[in-house]
Amino acid sequence: EPEVTQTPSHQVTQMGQEVILRCVPISNHLYFYWYRQILGQKVEFLVSFYNNEISEKSEIFDDQFSVERPDGSNFTLKIRSTKLEDSAMYFCASGLGRTDTQYFGPGTRLTVL
Amino acid sequence: ILNVEQSPQSLHVQEGDSTNFTCSFPSSNFYALHWYRWETAKSPEALFVMTLNGDEKKKGRISATLNTKEGYSYLYIKGSQPEDSATYLCAFSVGNTDKLIFGTGTRLQVFP
Secondary structure, X not given: OOOOEEEOOXXXXXXXXXXXXXXXXXXXXXXXXXXXXXXXXXXXXXXXXXXOEEEEEOOOOOOOEEEEOOOOOOEEEEEOOOOHHHOEEEEEEEEOOOOOOOEEOOOEEEEEO | OOOOEEEOOEEEEEOOOOEEEEEEOOOOOEEEEEEEEEOOOOOOEEEEEEOOOOOEEEEOOEXXXXXXXXXXXXXXXXXXXXXXXXXXXXXXXXXXXXXXXXXXXEEEEEEO
């Protein structure tokens, strides 16, 4: 059964460093998402992406964040200058249609020291 | 602010017990309600998507109902098994957006 994959499973970085989180969505899906969960809090939406552009973003998704689909298979989230409060589990998801089921990857745990 | 509440926060049951949890959401501008099952270190697994008031969905021993007028959904597990132990998340979406707004989840532990 096709699944969303994410790498790495755990990333440790120093404050101020850039990180890139990688995702391979399900191959025929057209809509791509990033969510995150800070420890002890709810899963929260960051950004949605369709047709090679951002379709919606939350207030969290400021200029420090960017997303890219550099080729036909990968979908990346870049954080330019990480802060301590960026420490969280980051989930990628993909879906066939705008309001269809979103299929989630296993997450990347980002720890900023 | 759109908010989703789930109750209870956690639940411990014996194998064979049936159980249910609640998800409450704002009823205005509702589009869809999603249920996910999330085991530690794994991907959240999609269980159901429901859109119509009165919808009932079933997958094996798990079923869900939806009331969009009063803004709640119930998830039922019949004859709980230890492998049902997981966090059950609900999320809803509104009509003009595809982002999911999640609740805090109900953590279920089933003891043999």
